[in-house]
Structure formats: structure tokens, C-alpha cells
Amino acid sequence: MNKYVALLRGINVSGQKIIKMDALKSIFEALAFQNVKTYIQSGNVIFEASVTEPELLAESIEKQLRVELGYEITVVVKTLSELEEVIQHNPFTENEASEGKLYVSFLSKEPVAEDLAALLSVQNGVDEIRALEREVYILCRQGYGKSQFSNNFIEKKLRVPATTRNWQTVNKLANM
Structure with a gap:
């Protein structure tokens, strides 16, 4: 199994x-x-x-x-x-992650390269995103509820269904 x-x-x-x-x-x-x-x-x-x-x-x-x-x-x-690889490949350093709260958007499939480039080009001066294959990591410095990089925003930019979890939940799931 x-x-x-x-x-x-x-x-x-x-x-x-x-x-x-x-x-x-x-x-x-x-x-x-x-x-x-x-x-x-x-x-x-x-x-x-x-x-x-x-x-x-x-x-x-x-x-x-x-x-x-x-x-x-x-x-x-x-x-x-x-899931363990998602944790291991977190592109934010520990120091960077301490600046806010980390989230991961899990994509249902790999996005088209042009769509991913368009998403990653969006900058807002507060929050930051980085992507690896089928995950988008979001560092929210003022809280997820105030972030431009919501699940809906990521789905629209990438044209791929996604679901987002906070870093604590991701780690808890890996340890269950």
C-alpha cells in the first residue's frame, strides 16, 4: 500500500x-x-x-x-x-520565512511555462511568490487574507485549479 x-x-x-x-x-x-x-x-x-x-x-x-x-x-x-519534497524544496530561506507567514498552493497539473512566467512577474512590494513544478510558495507579510496572491488569483493567472495550505498544515500532514 x-x-x-x-x-x-x-x-x-x-x-x-x-x-x-x-x-x-x-x-x-x-x-x-x-x-x-x-x-x-x-x-x-x-x-x-x-x-x-x-x-x-x-x-x-x-x-x-x-x-x-x-x-x-x-x-x-x-x-x-x-509532500516531503515540497517541504525540503521550500525556496524561502529560514530568515526570509520569518518575515511573514508561508503558504503553498498545490496545482492540479503543471502550468504552461508562459502562464507561470506571467504569474512570477507580478510583484506587489509586500508579498512574494516562488514556484517549483506544481507548487507555488507564497510568503505573506501582512497575512493571507490581505495578500494579492490568493488561491483564485493563482488559478486565474495559471489557468490551473489549485488549493492552498499554510505551512504549518503542510508540515503536519507530512508528519501524520
Whole structure:
């Protein structure tokens, strides 16, 4: 069995797409996943599966969620080793990261190079972004709620669905 983390986009945010974590866990167990655990209410699920392709898992989960809940939810699936690499390859130094709060936007697929270049060219003098393959790291110096680099902004610039987590959550998921 392989260990995975599923990151669901936009659930339990501002009273929209509400789902209880025990119900979410049951949906994953119905897909025959093993050792299913959820972490906080924002749609983080750790599980084991025999499938070795994260993209196939994401499609299967999205389809089951659509059937069970009646609406679309974007799901990004990472292997545990991929999540650990996200942490190891953090492009911000410890000193830089101490200037604010760090977030990671997980992209559902690799963006087109021109779109990524356009995103990275946006500067606002307060917050900073850096990207590696399918992740965009965001250093928010005045808080994520005030940042120009919201999940929606990144999705529009890259034309790729994404879901964002704070650095503490990313590390917690890797350690579960």
C-alpha cells in the first residue's frame, strides 16, 4: 500500500460546500482506501491505496465526491514522499520565512511555462511568490487574507485549479 494525502479545494469555506470530516472519511473508505484519517475541517485526507498514480486517484475521488455530494470539488493528491519534497524544496530561506507567514498552493497539473512566467512577474512590494513544478510558495507579510496572491488569483493567472495550505498544515500532514 502507498500513502497519499488528498487536498480538497474550497470545502467548508465561508459556509460553502460543507462536509463533515466523518462523512468525508466514509466516502474515502467506500473507495476501498485504507487507514483513512482527516486533518482539520479544510479537506485534508491521509490514506493508503494500492493505486500508484496520484492523478488517477484524484479523478476517482472527484467522481465519488460528485456522486455523494452533488457538486464538483477539485482534489490534488500527493504521495507522502512528494509532500516531503515540497517541504525540503521550500525556496524561502529560514530568515526570509520569518518575515511573514508561508503558504503553498498545490496545482492540479503543471502550468504552461508562459502562464507561470506571467504569474512570477507580478510583484506587489509586500508579498512574494516562488514556484517549483506544481507548487507555488507564497510568503505573506501582512497575512493571507490581505495578500494579492490568493488561491483564485493563482488559478486565474495559471489557468490551473489549485488549493492552498499554510505551512504549518503542510508540515503536519507530512508528519501524520
